[in-house]
Amino acid sequence: MKKAGAVFVLIVLGLASVFLFLQNAEAKEPYKIGAVFAVTGPASFLGEPEKNTALMLQEQINKAGGINGHPLEIIIEDTKSDETQAVLSAKKLLENDKVLAIIGPSTTGESMALVPIMNNAKTPLISCAAGAPITMPVKERYWIFKTPQYDTSAVEAIYGYMKKQGISKVGIITISTGFGDAGRKALHDMAPKYGITITADEKYGPKDSDMTTQLTKIKASGARAVINWSVGPGQVIVTKNWSALKMGIPLYQSHGWGSKKNIELAGKAAEGVIAPLGRLVVWDKLPDKHPQKALLKKYTQDYEAKYKGEPGTFGGHAYDSIMMIVEALKKVGPDKKKIRDYIETKIKKWPGTGGIFNMSPEDHCGLDKTAFEMVVVKNGDWEILK
Amino acid sequence: MYGVINLLSIKGVFKNFGGLAALQNVNLNVRQGEIKALIGPNGAGKTTLLNIISGIHRLDKGEILFKDEKINNLPPSKIANKGISRTFQHVELFGNMTVLENIMVGFYARNKTSFFMDGFKFSFITDSEKKIYKKSREFLEYVKLGHKINEIALNLPIGEQRILEIARALATEPGLILLDEPAAGLNIRETRELGEIIKRIREELGITILLVEHDMELVMNISDSVAVLNFGEIIADGTPMEVQKNRDVIVAYLGEEEEVQPGYNVNT
């Protein structure tokens, strides 16, 4: 009996999935865009807000009558933060769903895995990952764009601020994932330009529980500041350890720090932490005439109302990507090549959440370091540093 | 008496287990073609000696010669390849394989094939497979297991498991077989059959046998000579008759002032 029951459950589940699998066949001429996000897995801190943003935008746009009357359909696939899954997701979107363009993936590795697929399929991809190799060399990345700022831009923002403060020796501590590694490389690459010496170069795993050792080493190396490059719980633990150790030197975080949740988790320890953040996080502190302010305000408030949490910088990447494609669709219609050309040539002085975009055939990202503000945590809130 | 050539010579072997002397200066010869029994009370070191001969344990001191060649401290598989095969006190069959397969594995030692090349032999059944199959069936007929070739070894009754284990040892075509308590767990009828098979192996196949056994009836019936091991030392070595009358042996087994009755199973 038990066996029969289990077999039954298995069959039902199997049928259900096959049914759902087949079901998504037809709708009435909607514009289909695909989205591949790391909704689960180690990079879910990126994929989650991105997914939410996509769902919210789809709802908003369709409520407003769609794109030139066509409803917008965003088909979201979860990559589980895994490259193989990213490849499969993209193939599914291209083959089964016949999407016009793809948003995402969330991480650099996954984006890189999709480059040859998108080039073969001659379909535009707007990545939500920061890594420079995603869009460079541009010649071999004909169909690929990305919306996040370069890591080097965030680093330049930090180094530039440090130079003003007279800091020239830093110890860096990075998470041993693609995100941390990209930051680490950028920190090394940009250091000479700003006359900065890296006295210690430490790492930790994404699930590590204590970074006191690495911080102690940095302190002993004579560094005048610590830069931590990570996302997830790691940055909170580093902040707590930094505060407990009373290191006496300032702690800088990456742009991954941009969520109130982090301040909440770190509590008092977060006081004084400095980070380069996109304006999305500090929109309420921008002057009213700032070109991004209106859009940031609407996005943040809508998101908070719908999901009871902040979109953070990462949700913004998805926002920018989707809005670019929506605008292109509106102007040129459902033609992959034309969409690509539109994004490459017509996105100029285009305010997004990440900054003011200026795409060109030489630059498929279109942002520079001015996209960041240096922000310090004060009394449990952000404060823009001048 | 069978032959005068020593097939196996054990010379001054010592073995300690963590300070406990298991074997002390053991000297023992097994002559070509004889059935030699090794008896002694529990814990006397009989199985230890078999394990040392077959290479499972290393000896501390002394040497072992097989066909005048030193074999001590070689790995078990090398010793087996030199022609010493054995069975175990707790039957060590390939329990999940069939009776036939057990024997076929036994033939491996004489029909080595190359591991990586085996995948490239693209005929349905190779000639050597056929040969091994035929020989294995003959062997099973020989030990009267011919009717059970496709049974899973674990499902055989213990008596047949023991016989199968002996047959597998024979399949390696050894010069010497070490049998470790082959009659343990067998009833009287099975024990008699076992005795018959052991005798036939010696007589028809000319294989020398060294036997560790508690069943005195079996030992006295089939052995040409008997050695007695007590507290790691050989205390007697001779024909069954001589050993039965040896005073040291009687003391070792039964304490002072008593006689061993022939056929008395010491262990029960």
Next chain:
Amino acid sequence: MLTVFLQFLFSGLTIGAVYALVGIGFNIIYNSTSIINLAQGEFVVIGGLLMWFFSESLKLPFFAAVLCTLISSGLVGLLIERLTIKPLKNPDLLLMIMITISVSIVLRGVLMFLFGKEPYVYPPFTEGEPINIYGAIIQQQTLWVISITLFCIILLFLFFKRTITGKAMLACAVNPTAAKLAGVNVSKMVMLSFILSAIVGAIGGMTITPISLMEYDKGPMLSVKGFCAAIMGGLGSNRGAVIGGFIIGILESMTAGYVHSGLKDAVALVILLLILFFKPSGIFITKSMSQLRKF
């Protein structure tokens, strides 16, 4: 120099205490079933997240929250055993281990569904400044973790050595048939071991969350490290698991401090492999002890 060394040591102890607790959890189930329960890390996560739920979300007083967490974790252990382990009579060991892996996947799914993906934290058991020893600091919560770990081992030691139930549980793994013949209710003992192991895991989770935060997918890493700790000490030996845990923790910290932080996991594993090479059944289990067990 001393300060730096001490700081590395304290950091190692903090990390190691967690591994030790997970390692003990492995042992409890192993000792009564021979199964390696790879959902052990999830028990730790459950402990941390439930403690957050009871103390921060429901605002229960501290001890009530602790009690509720322990009871509900025990229930999870019970449920897992009754639903997946009990129905299988006489199973293959590897299959059981695979089942614990698939159970851990289900648990992660449930935790993600209930708690989402973000990390959680609550205040340490005692608020206050870290303790300063020769210039190196050790957080108060770390002391809690270490003392609770030690307390757990002592309790478990007494349980397994002094109580009939404890001894009966040990007997189950070595020879279930014999234990059954001796009148031990094997099925009940297995159930008990899952409950106990879930509780020990939860204790670990409750104590480390204020230090290391807790999120739904921290389990696999904890399982792997705890497994290594248990193996290093010798499966079945709680003393071994604790020492194994601390050794791995300190090795990681010292490697990060004196060699290179990117290599800390690898160095700890190389040492583990070396230990296994010379002592194939761990530090505290002798060869003859390990031969009693099939696995």
Next chain:
Amino acid sequence: MKKEDFMVFIVFFIFVGLLPLFIESNYALTIGIFSGINALVAIGLCILMGYAGQVSLGQAGFYGIGAYVSSILSVYYGFPVILGILSAMIVSAIAAVVLAVPALRLKGHYLAVATLGFGEIIYVILNEWGPGGPSGFGDIPHFNIAGYSIQTTKESFYFIWIIVAIVMLYSINLTKSNTGRILRAMHDSDTACEAIGINVPLLKIKVFILSALYASLAGSLYSHYVTFISPSSFSLFYSILILMMVIVGGSKNLWGAVAGAIVITVLPELLRKFQELDILVYGFILTLTLMFFRKGLVPIISEKIKNVRGYKFAKH
């Protein structure tokens, strides 16, 4: 090899070969490609575990070596791809010896942890010193031979599955031969094997090498198909995934490994519609499958088929 094994082999691979004629979607074929790659690793583990009785949680290590060595050689040193793949297999074989020699003394859980440790060490090395570190590296050439590059999904599908067929043919042959019998014997009793003259340590090392070669080959094929690799694809989770495939399919049967690889690769794709809950559904299906198909899918299904046949014979 027996005739019926060969028939099963022929029927299965003809079926696979016909698939692309009916399946238009490159997406479905891509699932097929990854199934094939995983099947290669699973076949190796099946021989190692199901036949020789050696548990390994380190297959991802060999898979990673295969992917990285052949990619590095072809990207940075201009090796022809095929030469890169062969070199990677040699490196993997050496790594297998390095792992197997000390691991010979270990059994059961201890062996599992030792192999797990090996896999993790390889992972850390790739993460720390591999080109691109944790971010990985891309622009790896597609597989090409004699100037012809295998690029399209359909070509890749055939290419991968032809290799799976060759490996499978070799493996069936091996396991049905003398060697296969000895491996199963070793699974049952090391001691008895030694006693009949089998050099057990050497045999174990050879099986480790064989499974490493398969995993390495699969890793190389993966990297030259996806053209981008990063260490995260070669972590412990992959080893566990492969182990799961072998157990789900039935560890005592090579077809079990292939079936397990297909099932475990296809299942998450079918569950996509459950969105984030897929992990939960996946876990449930896995648990139930393990609990109720305890010998594995293939042995149980083939038993069923045999029973049905036997029933028919009895009737006539």
